[in-house]
Amino acid sequence: MNYLGHAFLSFGDAEILTGNMIGDHVKGKLALEKFPEGIRKGLMLHRKIDSITDVHPAIQRAKVWFRQDYGLYSGAILDSLMDHFLANDPQFFPSSHDLLQFSEKTYNQLETQQAYFPETFKQYFPYMREHNWLYNYRTLQGMQRSLNGLARRAAHIPPIENAYKTFIGHYYQLAQCYYEFIDDIVKAVKIELNPNSL
Template sequence: MNYLGHAYLSFNHPELLVGNMIGDHIKGRIALQSLPQGIHNGVLLHREIDRFADNHPASQKAKTYFREHYRLYAGAFVDSLYDHFIANDPHCFTSEQALFDFTQETYHTLVQYLPQLPEGFQKIFPYMREHNWLYGYRTMKGMQKSFNGLAHRAKYIDNADQAYVAFVSHYYTLNQYYYEFIDDVKSFAQSVIDQYAEK
């Protein structure tokens, strides 16, 4: 899952949402332990979701379309395409407006906690908000930008052209894999959140 997926799977818990969104920016035990408990749990939720998604049978099948050209980065492209399908899933967002409203609520929550967040996330957040990255996953143009951004950040990828071709060429098959995955990851994320509530 990418930023939209992690935001959605926080199920409207503000501190969990914050931790879930910054999960990739928290490195090491000291950084994790310094966070408020709710945000700390959100980071752990982020990691649990990533682990679950990476090992799910649907993800394993989806990765095969990207592995030839991108090898270990195949999973990163699958994470992005999951966000595209979430953005277009009427069971997640009943309309385009509902998705837009969700993105604005997410940014509003993050702004309230921004001074506490890691420097790396603070640097990208203004661009995320201004260009509405969360909403951008909805469109094919937005996905092309997401793939290109991934390639730009990766050390061993020259471009994302083949990934985008694979995404377009196998769109309906990849969408089917998403539907094999989404209910499972929703149930999993909720079970993790329930465990935190019991502690």
């Protein structure tokens, strides 16, 4: 999952959301100690989500279509693509308005936690909000921008155009992989946040 997925899987808690969203920018156990407990919980949740995603059979199957061209970058590409299918999932976002409201609420919650942003996240959070990255995962044009952004951040990734072509060419198979995956990750996160929920 990418930013939308991590935001969604924070289930409305501002501190968990912050940790979940900045997770890629905080490395190692020692780095966790400077954060409040709720943000630490979000950081650990981010790592848990990533580890579950990486080994899920549906995600492993989806990576095959990208592995020849992109090797280890297949996982990062799939993270963005799963956000597209989440953004269009009527179970969670019945309309574009629902996704827009969720996106604005997420930005507002993050704004209250800016003191805890790592420098890299602090630098591009304004662009995330201004260009509404979370909402724009919903559209094909938004996905092109998302993949182009990944290409800018990953210096050695092969030309990203083929990833978009593969995404379109395998759209319905990728959607099926998403639907096989999403209920499992939602259940796993709910158990992680509330072990007594079963």
